[in-house]
Amino acid sequence: xxxxxxxxxxxxxxxxxxxxxxxxxxxxxxxxxxxxxxxxxxxxxxxxxxxxxxxxxxxxxxxxxxxxxxxxxxxxxxxxxxxxxxxxxxxxxxxxxxxxxxxxxxxxxxxxxxxxxxxxxxxxxxxxxxxxxxxxxxxxxxxxxxxxxxxxxxxxxxxxxxxxxxxxxxxxxxxxxxxxxxxxxxxxxxxxxxxxxxxxxxxxxxxxxxx
Numbered sequence: 001x002x003x004x005x006x007x008x009x010x011x012x013x014x015x016x017x018x019x020x021x022x023x024x025x026x027x028x029x030x031x032x033x034x035x036x037x038x039x040x041x042x043x044x045x046x047x048x049x050x051x052x053x054x055x056x057x058x059x060x061x062x063x064x065x066x067x068x069x070x071x072x073x074x075x076x077x078x079x080x081x082x083x084x085x086x087x088x089x090x091x092x093x094x095x096x097x098x099x100x101x102x103x104x105x106x107x108x109x110x111x112x113x114x115x116x117x118x119x120x121x122x123x124x125x126x127x128x129x130x131x132x133x134x135x136x137x138x139x140x141x142x143x144x145x146x147x148x149x150x151x152x153x154x155x156x157x158x159x160x161x162x163x164x165x166x167x168x169x170x171x172x173x174x175x176x177x178x179x180x181x182x183x184x185x186x187x188x189x190x191x192x193x194x195x196x197x198x199x200x201x202x203x204x205x206x207x208x209x210x211x
Contacts, residue, residue: 004105005051012057013102017048018094019061020068025090027079028065032090035065036117038072040109048098049107061094089124093117096127096135103136114146115139145183152209153181155202170197 005013024035039045044064047055055064069077097120101108119142127135156166163181167174172194179185187195188210199206 002105004049004102005056007102009051009053009056010099010102013048013051014095014098016056016059016061016064017098018091020064021061021090021094022088023062023065023079024069026088027062028069028077029079030069032093032121033116033118035069036108036112039068040107040112042068042071044068044071045108049101049105051102089121089128092124092128093121096120096132099132100136100139111139111143114143142183145186152177152187152198155204155208156181159202161201166198166201169201170194172198 020039021032021035024030025032028035030038044055044067059067066077097108097111097117100106101111120139123135123138127138156163159166161169163177164174166172167177170177176185176190176194180187180190195206195209199209
């Protein structure tokens, strides 16, 4: 597998992003999704994804958070520059995300479009003590569900049907369709007659819904 950058920088990168998230929340007073949005829209996100040594190893997490915020809002954030040695959920999210991005090469922006950081922090109680491979596998599953959800909604809207109209035309319960679109149910596990009915009504191949 080709990684985003050399593994020589990986531990530094994980620590830097983890402390950046921690600092943004507990020093500068941001909600994690707010800060993450600033980060992925900044030049630092692109540099981080490429393993820029200055960003992933040369900056502290606090510096990365402060410079990210200043570059996006135009003023330097204020806060008391000190750290707790306790590992916060936000720290874990940064630690895990840095690894996932390095391992897959997926951009932080693309990942956030498919799996919002608010959903990732909800994973903390279950996954923070597990091997990172379990986190990676779960994120891949969530990304897959997000794509399926988007495809179904995309083709339904392209055909000009509301959810209730599609339910009536296909015989698939409305609540079930909603669960497929929202990613609460995996359409890959749907009944065969549901898949056939939906694909015929939307004039698409069944494989499109299952890819």
